[in-house]
Amino acid sequence: MKKWLVIGIVVIALSLAGGIFYLKKEPQETMAQTPTAAVEKGTLEVRVSGSGSIEPVNSEDLMVDEVKEVDEVLVSLNDEVSEGQELITFTDGSDSITAPFSGTITALDVEEGDNVTPEKVVAHLTDYKSLQTVISVDELDVSKVKVGQTASIIANAYPEEDFSGKVTDIAREGTYENGVSTFSVTITIDQPKSLKVGMSVEASILVESKENTLLLPIEAVRKQGDRKYVFVPQEGEDAVTTVRKEVKTGLANESYIEITEGLEEGEIVQLPAITTSSQQQGRNENMFMPGGMMPGGGMQGGGMMRRDQGGTNR
Template identity: 50%
Template structure:
């Protein structure tokens, strides 16, 4: 008899514990569900950058060719590895014809002829590379190419020197693109300002500054919603707690400059207002965080008509940290 009472008591305790855990879980889920994410309308300098990866290359890397046919070489005045300046004589001929000169300053990296040999027209006899004047060539998506202009400022990260900052400027944009899997990319040539310690072939990451605006009002991208061709945000009233739902007002807005994180508000909001962001969870933190990332985070499907947000363009954005009036 005693044994039955003990088993009954254990059963009651287990049932009570399970019930408590279930109630606690439901209460926790409801609390998470009720939380509201918010952001303050701020003012600062908005920068839009387009990024691309590439490699360090010399600006000058040129074959030197013979112009005349069957000329006999009198003297070879340089050696492989020797530094030359543009216009320096490299090779002379026995018949007194015009010598071959360096087309640009640099290092003679190859030399394939010697005195007494005869050359043919168009024959490559040497190669000159300038390792002191370097550039990086990065690939940019075709949808971003119209925004890339000559002389735009570029921030460069060299993978071999992660703690060192490099800068450059856009020198030119290729007139022809390369297509792969239905997407075309174009080469953008960026001249490196001070290429100390850099070597040809090093990997680079470039951020090209394509637009900037000071004293811009801005909010996170995921604060913007779209309906019937209009954009709007949910603004919390001054008396509404940021930890509970309700108390919001829908305001129609107009947008301007935007990057992958923030969007400028040109009409409809004022600095300091509190806007509501999509919830990260509606019952289960793991499942709903996934849902946010797939269906609405950072603008999601609601960003139609915003312009400039497309297929992993590599667009970067930041605010400078200078805020205020």
């Protein structure tokens, strides 16, 4: 009997100890200090980005317009030729095939004495010195892209090297896939240097820029209806309080937003505090989110664009 009594007491003691340990291990809610940011002057850039691959600006199959007999082939495979240079002549004395642009003979499928027809490709000419890339741009951003805008290009093969280019063409028709329409934008590269046809690249087109303007991190600006505001900390005798201050905004990208009215350079505003997930959801309820999405999943009027993919005047 005493044995069973002792066992019972031990079991109860272990249970109590386990409960106390569990309570001690109960996760405690931690409160992070609210970060702040100062209103600064700077340059705000809005960019539209996309990926593509390197291709030649000029690449062309060379053919005849009627049946002819080849008199002489004046070039060899991989020869570099100049625009207007004579490449192939014919026995009937008709116009010879000449190079439509400077480049390299990358295919040659004809010999002296051959009879060629209009369906036959006799040679191929590629210009490796003039290169371009074609990227796909979302329909929501393509209206911001204009011919002549500058672009920054990074090749996966040369991540530390910067290339530049200009927009030279924007497709008039888009491609619809998975509920989204995209448009092809052609960027001609200024100095291809070590780039080769077929290399993959990322291109970023500068579509809008504003210098010497007031800037804040985009998460500092909250929205309620059509109004936008920030929280400005105020030091009191006993504690620091916050004042809600209405602002007007202008250009924005994913990281920063322009302040056009309501704040001055150097003013300090609060940023959202980093806390537990449940608290964060409540604190972010009226924050601007990238892509115009509210934290709850709905669309927010006049929302922010993605990083390097556009901005909007607000």
